[in-house]
Amino acid sequence: MFNAQNKQLHSYLPTSFRHKLLKFCYFMIPLFMFSCDDSKSEKTTEDQQAVEQTEAPAATQTSSKTILCFGDSITAGYGLDDSADAFPALLQQKIDSLDLNYTVINSGVSGETTAGGKSRIDWVIKQNVDLFLLELGANDGLRGVALSETRSNLQAIIDVVKEKSPETTIILAGMELPPNMGQDYTTEFRELYADLAEKNNVEFIPFILKDVGGIASLNQSDGIHPNVEGHKILADTVWETLGPLVMR
Template identity: 65%
Template sequence: MSEAQNRQMNLILPTSAMQKLIRLCYIIPLILILGCGSDKKKKTTQEETATQQTKPSQLAEASENNTETILCFGDSITAGYGLEDSNDAFPAVLQEKIDSLNLKYIVVNSGLSGETTAGGKSRIDWVLNQDIDIFLLELGANDGLRGVPLSETRSNLQAIIRTVKEKSPKTKVILAGMQLPPNMGQKYTTEFRELFSELAEANNLAFIPFILKDVGGIAELNQSDGIHPTVDGHKIVAHTVWEVLKPMLE
């Protein structure tokens, strides 16, 4: 091989390595975003098992103590993904607020990391086997980040709402809205944001326009992935939910 060819190879190899590094820089955040990481599939299965073991006991406790039930049905935001203690997630913070006011409500966390609206639709019947007084629906973020067709997201959310209303007519439903980062495209992000308000209006639901209000996009209130709230972030999320929830309790 000539000296010129050697020099050419020396130029090509670093460029190839750099291309691989650049690809990794894009792939790693994407993996973190989609379903809170593809390596979380086994963990999600474990969480589903844990959910099936703990939620009925919480609901049974509510029945025995003659308290009413608030069920938070959502994804990793509800589940408290990335927190060392699940008691720092916003449903537990809501419970603290309720207890401080001596109100007879128990807050049940039915959040699953990586959950989509399709996943929520598939497990809603099981959840409604127990009496629920207030149902907080917080799903859709993972649909949006994966670019799921908006018609599918809308249809799944409507199916969940319809199932709750049919199986438990007395249950009050709160719909939590979500917004997407601008890199998903203006048309998609705008229509995604609006579908929540449209569903809330069409179904006459209590509505939280953006559950991550004053948290989304603020670095110090989010974990290193830039998506999931920190402990302080969850306190703000709980306050946002509380503004809509409190009048329903009074």
């Protein structure tokens, strides 16, 4: 809760701090609601109106649009010493430097498959999301999952977002596989992303690991996950598509 004095202080807070505060509130608001005692119900109508008048401007000031990065270990920043080096955090830095009112949420899970993403999307999309970056499928490909299943799961995720949050702009991040998976499989795998993007009329990043995948100096020792320098390039690749959307 903010009183009039706190509102004045809030207006001078840095953008990056306001974003952290917003994320903190996502977790604290439910806890606060359950911990309140019955005394709240005893407030008079006049008191309630005074509280509402005080809170309304604060809520407006702290409101921020949301970019949700929904993916696997690439989004999660697997293997990095600091999550601030992962591309979602780097996107937040770019946004803050431009003083844009967006908060980037990292919803990456290491080892996530498209089936796993499909199982958790209903819960994740309950929050308000303005831009939804879908980065999944690499683990399917590396495990040799049937391409029809990968395609079906990605389509199901897109369908849920469109149904439950029709105003959300979806960005589909394409992925490519190493050649040892077989030419036919790798070719069809790459093409299924372009097909889904066209079919669903969503924003599209053809290859999220462009200029990073397969380059030893930009990846960790496993040769799969980008290192700190790799994530910087990855963030630039995503920004090519994301930037124009947030700066409209």
